[in-house]
Amino acid sequence: MSGVLLLFFLLAGLAVFGAVALILQSHPIHSALSLILVMVSLAGLYLLMGAEFIAAVQIIVYGGAVMVLFIFVIMLLNAGVEERTNFSKLATFGGIPLALALGGIIAAAIARSSGHLPPPAANGAMTSTRQLSMLLFSTFVYPFELTSVLILVAILGAIVLAQREN
Amino acid sequence: MSEILAKYGFLIVPIIKVAILVFVVLTLDAYLTWLERKVIAHIQARWGPHRVGPHGLLQPLADGIKFILKEDPMPLGVDKKAYFFAPFLTLMLALTSLAVIPFGPDITIFGYTTNFGIADVNISLLVLFAITALGVYGLALAGWGSNSKYSLLGGLRSSAQMISYELALTLSVVGVLLIAGDLSLKHIVEKQAGDMGFLSWNIIGLTKGGGGFTQIIGCICFFIAAIAETNRVPFDLPEAESELVAGFHTEYASMKFAMFFIGEYTSMIAVSSLFTILFFGGWLSPFPASWAMTHYLPSMILVPLGLWVFYDGIRYETIFGRIILPGLGAVLTVLGFTLFLAPTVNELIQGPFWFFAKVGAVLFFYIWMRATLPRFRYDQLMDFGWKFLLPVSIANVVLTSAILMWRMK
Numbered sequence: 001m002s003g004v005l006l007l008f009f010l011l012a013g014l015a016v017f018g019a020v021a022l023i024l025q026s027h028p029i030h031s032a033l034s035l036i037l038v039m040v041s042l043a044g045l046y047l048l049m050g051a052e053f054i055a056a057v058q059i060i061v062y063g064g065a066v067m068v069l070f071i072f073v074i075m076l077l078n079a080g081v082e083e084r085t086n087f088s089k090l091a092t093f094g095g096i097p098l099a100l101a102l103g104g105i106i107a108a109a110i111a112r113s114s115g116h117l118p119p120p121a122a123n124g125a126m127t128s129t130r131q132l133s134m135l136l137f138s139t140f141v142y143p144f145e146l147t148s149v150l151i152l153v154a155i156l157g158a159i160v161l162a163q164r165e166n
Numbered sequence: 167m168s169e170i171l172a173k174y175g176f177l178i179v180p181i182i183k184v185a186i187l188v189f190v191v192l193t194l195d196a197y198l199t200w201l202e203r204k205v206i207a208h209i210q211a212r213w214g215p216h217r218v219g220p221h222g223l224l225q226p227l228a229d230g231i232k233f234i235l236k237e238d239p240m241p242l243g244v245d246k247k248a249y250f251f252a253p254f255l256t257l258m259l260a261l262t263s264l265a266v267i268p269f270g271p272d273i274t275i276f277g278y279t280t281n282f283g284i285a286d287v288n289i290s291l292l293v294l295f296a297i298t299a300l301g302v303y304g305l306a307l308a309g310w311g312s313n314s315k316y317s318l319l320g321g322l323r324s325s326a327q328m329i330s331y332e333l334a335l336t337l338s339v340v341g342v343l344l345i346a347g348d349l350s351l352k353h354i355v356e357k358q359a360g361d362m363g364f365l366s367w368n369i370i371g372l373t374k375g376g377g378g379f380t381q382i383i384g385c386i387c388f389f390i391a392a393i394a395e396t397n398r399v400p401f402d403l404p405e406a407e408s409e410l411v412a413g414f415h416t417e418y419a420s421m422k423f424a425m426f427f428i429g430e431y432t433s434m435i436a437v438s439s440l441f442t443i444l445f446f447g448g449w450l451s452p453f454p455a456s457w458a459m460t461h462y463l464p465s466m467i468l469v470p471l472g473l474w475v476f477y478d479g480i481r482y483e484t485i486f487g488r489i490i491l492p493g494l495g496a497v498l499t500v501l502g503f504t505l506f507l508a509p510t511v512n513e514l515i516q517g518p519f520w521f522f523a524k525v526g527a528v529l530f531f532y533i534w535m536r537a538t539l540p541r542f543r544y545d546q547l548m549d550f551g552w553k554f555l556l557p558v559s560i561a562n563v564v565l566t567s568a569i570l571m572w573r574m575k
Contacts, residue, residue: 056293060292068299
């Protein structure tokens with residue numbers, strides 16, 4: 001148990017560190033790399049919960065495909081270092097109270113759960129890839145097909161945008 | 167002994183396996199460079215390395231010493247984080263990808279049964295693809311971080327190439343997955359076992375009970391995409407010497423350059439292993455299991471090889487060679503006879519023997535191609551990937567699933 005807990009804190013710490021670094025870095029590539037760190041640590045967290053398939057897909061799709069495109073575009077545009085401004089007034093008067101409120105709500109939710117979170121689904125319930133795909137293509141087949149239509153719309157949009165120049 | 171293993175085996179055994187695998191793979195990498203130079207030299211009617219040690223056998227050692235002793239200059243204006251991180255990432259991911267590959271069937275030593283590989287994950291194919299997907303960052307970061315236009319162009323080319331060919335690589339495997347119905351590499355190999363030897367492998371597809379279908383289209387697509395993924399000739403545009411000096415690793419020297427180099431050769435080994443597992447039956451013997459005589463093939467190859475090395479060695483020009491080569495020959499001969507006389511050991515090495523024989527053949531093919539084919543032009547590369555390889559691999563998926571559906575009815 002302690003080993004799993006240790007891994008959890010390690011991965012959670014890495015994810016939070018990556019998320020904070022993503023905002024604080026001044027160069028777009030460094031920000032993108034921090035985002036990759038977040039994605040990979042999230043995959044590790046999924047693995048700890050026994051969701052092997054989701055963990056692998058998280059790395060392949062988000063860590064691999066999506067972020068490679070990000071990096072590729074940043075490299076292609078050769079984006080330079082960001083310029084920094086002083087805090088805007090909206091951030092000082094609106095942002096900080098809102099951030100504190102959000103932190104308070106999350107802290108309260110954790111405190112109320114009295115340290116006994118329900119365990120993740122028992123082994124074998126949703127973990128095996130076979131069962132996952134069975135569910136995806138029987139119970140959740142309509143949401144699944146709708147998602148593919150959504151992706152098709154995005155592809156068509158990309159083609160239309162690319163064709164406009166000609 | 168067996169009590170200790172039963173109690174702490176889960177911790178000790180993986181550590182031993184990792185140590186052995188890293189040692190074996192790094193040695194294999196070193197001698198793969200020797201083999202590559204020798205084979206290309208002989209194809210081009212040259213001798214290749216032959217000064218350091220007999221037949222140039224100590225050349226990898228000399229190269230290693232040179233890599234360590236070389237000065238490691240850092241160009242001006244590099245992005246330090248990316249520049250230092252990139253070679254580590256490349257080597258780390260290449261070595262990690264070997265962790266999920268099964269090199270043989272499960273083995274039992276001192277009463278402790280374990281899998282012949284480091285990790286036996288039930289989604290090992292997906293894990294392997296996940297690690298390959300991250301491999302692009304090493305090249306892209308090296309190209310971007312070096313602050314050099316050659317490196318940047320090399321990095322851009324490599325990311326574009328890997329995005330394009332990863333699709334075909336992944337889709338060409340789907341046919342095998344449909345037949346096996348499993349994402350575990352171990353089960354994919356076990357599904358290819360049959361009474362007919364190599365006819366049951368996925369490339370021919372005459373499995374027991376008729377559940378298979380020939381995956382020769384998928385096999386060819388996978389091999390082409392795999393060469394592109396490992397940036398080898400004829401897809402080595404990221405490091406095209408005639409245009410980009412050395413591409414993404416132009417600004418690297420010494421050990422950092424060596425890390426890219428080892429990473430490239432390790433991923434070659436990983437991809438060849440995956441190719442063997444998916445289409446050529448992994449550790450399975452090409453002969454029917456009932457042919458017990460073929461189990462003596464390792465000794466039948468080792469003994470003549472050892473005798474030939476011994477015979478060649480005693481006539482060698484240098485005294486050093488006249489000591490080393492006959493020694494090596496004697497060791498190989500004794501090894502062959504030991505296998506012949508110890509059936510238990512012989513049974514143990516059958517799986518790994520066939521596995522490494524097949525991987526060796528694939529690696530030789532890699533080198534052969536490098537010596538034979540010219541490099542693609544960049545637009546040809548993109549056209550080929552998107553307009554030929556991707557549609558063909560999708561067609562293979564449709565064809566295989568249609569035939570499997572038809573069989574089910």
